[in-house]
Amino acid sequence: MKCPGQDTQYWNKDAIYEVRCPECGKDVEFFKDDTARKCEHCGHRFANPKMDFGCAAYCKYAKQCVGDLAPELLAGQDNLLKDRVAVEMKRYFKRDFRRIGHATRVARYAERIAQTEGGDMAIILSAAYLHDIGIHEAERKHNSSGAVYQEQEGPPIARQILEKLGARADLIEEVCDIVGHHHHPRPEETLNFKVLYDADLITNLEEQHKEKPIAPEKLARLLQKAFLTPAGRKEAEGVLLN
Known part of the structure; x- marks a missing residue:
């Protein structure tokens, strides 16, 4: 038709x-x-x-x-894609508001970092929304939400979501690659990975700090050494030191 x-x-x-x-x-x-x-x-x-x-x-x-x-339309497709990925992430996690909130905060920090550092915003934000998408399968199959299991189970689910949304092939491949090792940086990484990594690190530290305050000395060391981008470090300072 x-x-x-x-x-x-x-x-x-x-x-x-x-x-x-x-x-x-x-x-x-x-x-x-x-x-x-x-x-x-x-x-x-x-x-x-x-x-x-x-x-x-x-x-x-x-x-x-x-x-x-x-x-202009191609740019619009990518811009709309990130919003549809966010919707699919929420549908997948259902009532798991903790994971939904975590992914949403990672996406927010990633967008702020990318506005300074650059990178492909569609890839960065799609990866931000989907980086922990394997956590339920990790818990079901391995009785653990450990990073290695998240990374193992996440890419097939991320791929299924992105293919359903008609995302371009190169975006799907890079997002799945990021999801598959988002806790473990390689010696050489893309800017898109670095932005996502820093955003996830900020969110994890923020959550840890609220549950159990991190000692100032340890926090200072993390801010100096753990981040992969200058904008990520600056964003972390604004979030964690204030």
């Missing part, structure tokens, strides 16, 4: 219109299903400002449905 929004039999006279080029101001003719067009006057290619991308912002069949996607 063809998407009704893209089927010309449902179109009317408003399906074709002109839009001013943002670069030169000349009119460019658009059909309602054009995701982007190039201005014949100056050569600038820009997204269709009147197109309601709707489901195309997350549907894995969007490219087949509406053709090549404009950069």
Whole structure:
């Protein structure tokens, strides 16, 4: 079945219109299903400002449905993906509000760190929401929530969630790799991993500190040596020293 929004039999006279080029101001003719067009006057290619991308912002069949996607839409897909990953994480954990809260705080700190350090926000936040997704299986299979078991059980579940959401293949692979060793940095790590690691460390230390205050000397050593990014260390100081 063809998407009704893209089927010309449902179109009317408003399906074709002109839009001013943002670069030169000349009119460019658009059909309602054009995701982007190039201005014949100056050569600038820009997204269709009147197109309601709707489901195309997350549907894995969007490219087949509406053709090549404009950069703005591709960015929108990644931006929406992290929100949908958060929803799936909450569905998976159900009433385990402790784990939901932990993942949400990790994502919040990761976003703050990434705003300074950089990295791929879609990968970072997807990994943040899914980094502990294997904990229930670890407890069920191994009677333990230990890091090694989380890392063992997490990637298949993360992959299943991301594939269900139609995430791009390279994102799925990197997120699953991060989930699979998020407690154990390798000698050489990606920036995306470092941001996630620091965000998770901040959250773990914050939770530990609330349950049993960490001695100032030990906390100072951790802040100096344990973090992988300058922004992560700065964020930790703001959270833990205040």
